[in-house]
Amino acid sequence: MSREGITRRTTLRTLSEQELCALHDGALTVLAETGLTFEDPWALAFLAAQGCRVDEAAGRVRFPRELVEACLAQAPRQFPLAAPNPANSLLLGGDRLYFSHSSGMQTVDLDTLEPRRPTRQDYIDCIRVLQALPHLDHLGCYPYFGFDDMPDTLAIPAGVALHMQYSDKHQMTACSNDAELFTFQMAQATGHEIAGTIGSSPPLTWSCGAITSARRIVEAGYALTTVDGAMMGGTGPATVAGSAIVSTAEHLGMVVLAQCLNPGHRMLIGHFSAPLNMRTGSPAFGQIGASLSNAVFNQLWSRYGLPLSNGSPGYVSAKGIEFQAGYEKGIAAVIAALSGVNSMLLHLGVANELSAHPAQAILDDDIAGMVARFVAGEEMSEDALAVDLIQAVGPIPGHYLSRPHTRKWWRKEQFIPATADSLSYPEWLDGGKKTALDYARDRLAAILAAPEQRFTTPSQDADLERILADARRYYAARQ
Amino acid sequence: MTTPDILENLAQSVTDYDPEGAARWAGEAIAAGIDPLAALAALTDAIRAVGDGFACGDLWLPDLIAAADAMSAGTAVLEAEIAARGMRQQGLGVVVIGTVFGDIHDIGKNMVATLLRAAGFVVHDLGINITAAAFVDAVAKHNAQVLALSALLTTTAPEQKKVIELLREAGLREQVKVIVGGGGITAAFADSIGADGYDATAPGAVKLARRLLGV
Numbered sequence: 001m002s003r004e005g006i007t008r009r010t011t012l013r014t015l016s017e018q019e020l021c022a023l024h025d026g027a028l029t030v031l032a033e034t035g036l037t038f039e040d041p042w043a044l045a046f047l048a049a050q051g052c053r054v055d056e057a058a059g060r061v062r063f064p065r066e067l068v069e070a071c072l073a074q075a076p077r078q079f080p081l082a083a084p085n086p087a088n089s090l091l092l093g094g095d096r097l098y099f100s101h102s103s104g105m106q107t108v109d110l111d112t113l114e115p116r117r118p119t120r121q122d123y124i125d126c127i128r129v130l131q132a133l134p135h136l137d138h139l140g141c142y143p144y145f146g147f148d149d150m151p152d153t154l155a156i157p158a159g160v161a162l163h164m165q166y167s168d169k170h171q172m173t174a175c176s177n178d179a180e181l182f183t184f185q186m187a188q189a190t191g192h193e194i195a196g197t198i199g200s201s202p203p204l205t206w207s208c209g210a211i212t213s214a215r216r217i218v219e220a221g222y223a224l225t226t227v228d229g230a231m232m233g234g235t236g237p238a239t240v241a242g243s244a245i246v247s248t249a250e251h252l253g254m255v256v257l258a259q260c261l262n263p264g265h266r267m268l269i270g271h272f273s274a275p276l277n278m279r280t281g282s283p284a285f286g287q288i289g290a291s292l293s294n295a296v297f298n299q300l301w302s303r304y305g306l307p308l309s310n311g312s313p314g315y316v317s318a319k320g321i322e323f324q325a326g327y328e329k330g331i332a333a334v335i336a337a338l339s340g341v342n343s344m345l346l347h348l349g350v351a352n353e354l355s356a357h358p359a360q361a362i363l364d365d366d367i368a369g370m371v372a373r374f375v376a377g378e379e380m381s382e383d384a385l386a387v388d389l390i391q392a393v394g395p396i397p398g399h400y401l402s403r404p405h406t407r408k409w410w411r412k413e414q415f416i417p418a419t420a421d422s423l424s425y426p427e428w429l430d431g432g433k434k435t436a437l438d439y440a441r442d443r444l445a446a447i448l449a450a451p452e453q454r455f456t457t458p459s460q461d462a463d464l465e466r467i468l469a470d471a472r473r474y475y476a477a478r479q
Numbered sequence: 480m481t482t483p484d485i486l487e488n489l490a491q492s493v494t495d496y497d498p499e500g501a502a503r504w505a506g507e508a509i510a511a512g513i514d515p516l517a518a519l520a521a522l523t524d525a526i527r528a529v530g531d532g533f534a535c536g537d538l539w540l541p542d543l544i545a546a547a548d549a550m551s552a553g554t555a556v557l558e559a560e561i562a563a564r565g566m567r568q569q570g571l572g573v574v575v576i577g578t579v580f581g582d583i584h585d586i587g588k589n590m591v592a593t594l595l596r597a598a599g600f601v602v603h604d605l606g607i608n609i610t611a612a613a614f615v616d617a618v619a620k621h622n623a624q625v626l627a628l629s630a631l632l633t634t635t636a637p638e639q640k641k642v643i644e645l646l647r648e649a650g651l652r653e654q655v656k657v658i659v660g661g662g663g664i665t666a667a668f669a670d671s672i673g674a675d676g677y678d679a680t681a682p683g684a685v686k687l688a689r690r691l692l693g694v
Contacts, residue, residue, distance in 0.1 A: 397583045397607060402545040407496065410541055426679040 002080065002089035003137050006097040009377030012338035015299045023241060023300050027248040028065045035062035036204045036253040040211040043257060050260045061253065068252050071259035077305045079266040081223060082193040083138070084455055085168035090138055092223075092268060092342050093307040097375060098137035099368040100172070101130055102314025102349035104356030105145045110441065113320045115355045123147040123159065124166055125448055126348070129358035131167040132447045135368035136347055136361070139163050140314075141174035141197055143348055143356055153475040154468070157182040161464040164190050168455045172197055172225060172268075175213035182471040184220050189463035190456060195223040195268065200250040202228060202235040214254060218261045226254045227270035227311065231283050232293065234276035240292045243273055247297060255306075268343065271297040272311035285315035285352050286328030291335040302340035310336040314345035314364075315352055321360045321437050325350060329364060333371045362440040362447075366417035373415035384409070418443060482513055486521040489553060493525035496545035501553030508557070515560040519568065522557070523596060526550045530597030534682060544586065547593035551604070570601040571694045575617045576627040577605035578661075579638035587661060588629035590681035598685045600625075611642040615649050625688050626657045628674075633663035640672035656691040660684055 015023075037059050038044055044061065048054040053062040078093030090098060106115040107122050118126075126143040130136050142163075146155035156179035163171045164186060173183050175196040187194045196217035198210040206214075217224045228247035230236025236243030251269050258265045275289035276282075284290070290312040301308050313332035318324035329346060336344050346368055347361035378384070389405050400406050419439040421428060428434070456464065485508050492500035501522070508518040529546040532538035561568060574595050578588050585607045592604045603621050605613060618626055626646070628639045639659050646652045656675040659668075669677035676687045 397585065399586060401541055401586055402496075402548045403541075404496070404545070406541045407545060410539070424679045426683070 002091050003083075003087065003098070004096075005090070005137060006337075006372040006376050008095040008097050008337065008340075008375045010338060010375050011340065012295060012335065013299065014295060014339075020300055020303050023244055023248065023296070024303075026241075026245040027252060028063075028068060030204070030245060030249045031063040031068060031252055032065055033062065034204065035060045036206060036250065037061075038206050038211060038253070038257075039208040040206075042215070043206070043211045046260070047257065050256065052256070063253060063256055068256055071256045072252070072304055072306075074259045074263050075255060075267050075306050076264060078307065079223065081138070081170050081195055081266075083168060083170035084164070084190070084192050088138070088169045090170055090343075093305075094342075096342055097337055097372065098343045099135050099347065099365075099372075100138050100140045100309075100314075100343055100345050101136060101143065101347035101361060101364075102311065102345045102353075102356065103140065103142050103144060104349055104351070104354055106355045107144060108321075108350055108355040108357050110321070110357065110359060110437070115351070118144045118147045120147050120150075120162075123162055126356070126358045126361075127162055127166040128452065129361055129444060129447050130347065131169060131453070132450075133347065133361060133365040135365045135372060136169070138170040138172065138343070139167055140172055140345055143358075151475065153177055153478075154471055157186065157468055157471045160186055160194070161468060164192055164464065165454055165456045165461065166452075170195070175217060176209060178212075178474070180213055180216050180220075181474070182467050184216070184222070185467045185470075186464055187222075189467065190460045193222065195225055196220075197225040197227060197270070198254075199227045199229060199272075200247075200254070202230040202250060203246050204249060206250070206254060211257070214258060215261065218258050218265050221262075223266035223268060224254075224258055225268040225270050225309065226251050227272050227309075230273045231276040232273065232289060233278065234281070236273065238275075240289065240296050243293060244296045244300060247271060247273055248300060251301075268307045268309055269301055270309040270311055271301075273297070274312050274315075277317075282352055283315070284317060285312055286317040286324070286332065288331065291332045294332070294336045294341065295339040298336065298339040298341050307342045308340060309343040309345065310341045311345045312336075314347065315349045317352060319351045321350060321357065321363065321440075325360065326363070326367070326436075330367050330370075333367050334374065337371045337375045359437060359440040359444050362443050363419050363436055366419050369415045369417065480507075480511070482511065485511055485513060486518065489518060490521045490525035492553065493522060493546050493549045494529060496542070496549055498549045498552035501549040502556050505553040505556035509560050515557045515564070516566060516568065519554065519557045519561070522550050522553050523599065526593060527597040527599075530594050533594075540586075540590070543593055544589055547589055547596075550593070550596065568601045571599040571689070572601070572624040572692045573621050574600045574602045574625040574627055574688065575605065575614065575621055575623040576602060576629070577609035577614060577617075578607040578629045578631075579614075579635050579642065580608055580610045581638060582630050582632055582635035582661075583607045584631035584661075585629075587631065587681065588627075591627060591629070591660065591684045594681050594685045595627075595688060598689070600688065611638065611645045614642045615645050615651060618646065618651055618655050619649070623655050624692055626655050627684065627688070628657065628659045630659070630661040630663060632661075636661070636663050636668060639664075639674065643673050656688075658684060658687055658691070 081090040083089045107118040142159040160183045172195040230243045236246045273293040274283040277284040316328040347364040348356040489504035658676045659674045
C-alpha cells in the first residue's frame with residue numbers, strides 16, 4: 001500500500017516529435033563533441049573504461065551516442081520509494097504526480113516579512129506542518145538551510161535526523177560535503193529508506209563532490225536524484241530550448257555513470273532551471289520562462305520515460321506571502337503537472353531561496369490540491385454523465401441538491417481549498433475580513449497545537465545523536 | 480419492536496437521508512401507539528444533529544437538504560396525526576416560511592426551514608410561488624410569531640413588500656415578526672419595505688429569529 005498520488009489524465013503537449021528529436025540530437029551532439037567536465041579522476045577512468053573518449057588533462061568526457069542511449073534504456077521507468085509509514089511510500093514514474101517542498105535559507109516573520117535565522121523549534125514546527133499537509137507527499141532535502149548556531153556543515157545531517165523524528169513520510173536528502181557519510185548511517189539505524197540528491201554545476205560540469213556523492217548513493221543502493229540548474233542567459237543559453245539541451249546533456253552524463261556502475265539503478269531526473277534576472281543576476285523564479293523550461297524539459301524526458309521532478313514551482317520572486325507568490329506558484333504548478341512531472345517541489349518557499357515558511361506551505365497545499373484535481377481529469381462513466389438523473393429531475397422546480405447522486409459525487413468532483421475564503425460577503429465582514437494568510441495562520445496554529453508526534457524510538461534517537469556527534473567531530477577535524 | 484427502537488429508526492432515517500424510511504417509521508410510530516409529539520421530537524433531534532454537523536463544517540448543503548427532505552416526509556405523517564388528535568406542537572416559536580409569488584427557487588428557503596427546525600422552532604413550510612394572501616392566511620391559521628419570506632430574484636423581491644402590506648391590511652402585522660432573505664435581498668431593501676430583519680445566511684436567519692422573539 002503506497003500513497004496513490006494523482007494519476008494524470010490530462011497532458012500538455014506543445015512540442016512535435018520532430019522538435020523533441022531536435023532537442024535529443026542537440027544533447028547527444030554536445031555530449032559527443034564538447035562533452036562534460038567530470039572533476040573527478042576516478043570518474044574519468046571509470047567512464048573511459050565504459051567506452052567514453054576522455055581527455056584526462058582537461059577532465060573532459062565525450063560520450064558515444066550508443067552508450068548514452070543504451071544507458072537511458074537501462075534506467076527504470078517506474079520504481080518504489082519506501083517511507084517509514086508504508087502508507088506514505090511512493091511509486092515514482094509513469095503518470096503519477098506527487099508534491100514535495102522547496103526550502104529557504106531562513107524563515108520569515110509573518111508580521112514584518114523580514115527574514116531571520118530559524119531556530120531548532122522553527123525547523124521542527126516546519127516538519128510537523130509538512131507532515132500534516134495532505135497533499136505534501138514526501139519530504140524534500142530540507143525546509144531551511146540550517147538552524148540556530150548549527151555549523152553549516154552539520155545542517156544536512158541534523159536536518160535529516162529531525163525529519164526522521166518528526167515525519168513518517170519518505171525523505172529525499174541532499175548529498176553534499178560528505179553529509180551522506182552520516183545520513184546513510186542514520187537511515188540504516190532507523191531502517192528508513194532515503195533517496196540521495198546531487199546537483200550539476202552548469203554549464204556541462206559535474207563537480208568532484210557531486211560525483212563522489214553519486215557513487216556513494218549508487219553503491220549504497222539508494223535512488224539517485226540528479227538536479228540541473230542552468231540559469232537561462234547565464235549558465236545556460238538564453239533560450240528555453242538551448243538551456244534544455246545543456247540540462248539534458250548534464251543529466252545524460254550522470255545517467256551513463258550511474259547505469260554503468262549499477263545497471264537498472266533507480267534515478268529521478270530533477271529540472272531546476274529559470275531565466276536569469278538580467279538586473280540582479282539572481283534566478284528569476286516565478287517568471288513564465290521557468291515554466292516554459294519545465295514544459296520543454298518534461299516533454300523531452302517523458303519521451304525518455306525516466307521519473308521526473310521539477311524544482312522551480314517551489315520558488316518565487318515574491319518577497320511576501322501574498323498575491324504574487326500565489327500566481328507565481330499556481331501557474332508554475334499547473335504547467336509542470338500537465339507537462340509530465342512526477343514529483344514537484346511546490347510547498348514552503350518564499351523570496352527565491354532566501355526564505356521559507358510553513359504558512360506558505362499551508363497555502364501551497366491548496367494549490368497542490370487544485371492542480372491535482374485538475375490533472376486527475378473528469379470521469380465519463382454512465383453514472384457521471386447522469387442522463388437518467390437529469391431527466392428525472394427535469395426543469396425548475398427540480399434541483400439536484402437532495403439527490404443521492406449529488407451526495408455520492410460532489411466531494412469527489414469538487415476540491416475545496418482549506419485556506420481560500422468562501423464565506424458570504426456579510427459573513428466575511430463579520431468574521432474580520434480574513435485573508436488567505438489569516439486562514440493559513442489559523443491552520444498553522446491548529447496543527448502546532450496538536451500533540452507532538454515522534455516517529456522514532458528512544459533507542460533510534462540515541463543512535464541519531466551518536467551519529468550526529470560523530471559528524472560534529474568529523475567536520476571539526478576538517479576545519 | 481420497542482418504542483425506543485422505532486424512534487431510533489425514525490431518527491436514523493433522517494441521518495440516512497431516507498424520505499421513504501422516515502414516512503414508514505413515522506407510520507410505524509403511530510401504529511405502535513407512540514405519542515406523535517414524541518416522534519416529532521425524535522425527528523427534531525435528528526435534524527438538530529444534522530444542523531450541528533452543518534454548522535461545524537462536517538456536513539454540507541447536500542446532506543442538510545437531503546436530511547430535510549427525509550424529515551419533511553416523516554413530519555407530514557406525524558403532523559396529520561397531531562392535527563387529527565387536536566394536539567399542539569411545542570417549540571421556541573411558530574414560523575411560517577415560503578418563497579414569494581413568482582419565484583420558484585427553494586434551496587435557500589429549505590436551508591432556513593431546516594435550521595429553524597433544528598433549533599427547535601415549529602415550522603410551517605408553505606413551499607414556493609406563494610401568494611401574499613396565502614402567507615397572510617397561514618400566519619392567521621398557525622398563529623405564527625415569525626413569517627420568513629424568501630425571494631431569489633430581484634424581480635420577485637417586491638412581492639415581500641406586498642406580503643407586509645397585506646399583513647397590515649389584515650391587522651396581523653403587529654403579531655408577527657417578518658424576516659426576509661434571498662439572493663437579491665439586502666439589509667437596505669429589508670428596511671425599505673418595513674421588514675423586521677434580514678440576514679444573508681441560513682444560520683444567520685435562525686439567530687435573527689431567536690433574537691426577534693427573545694428566545
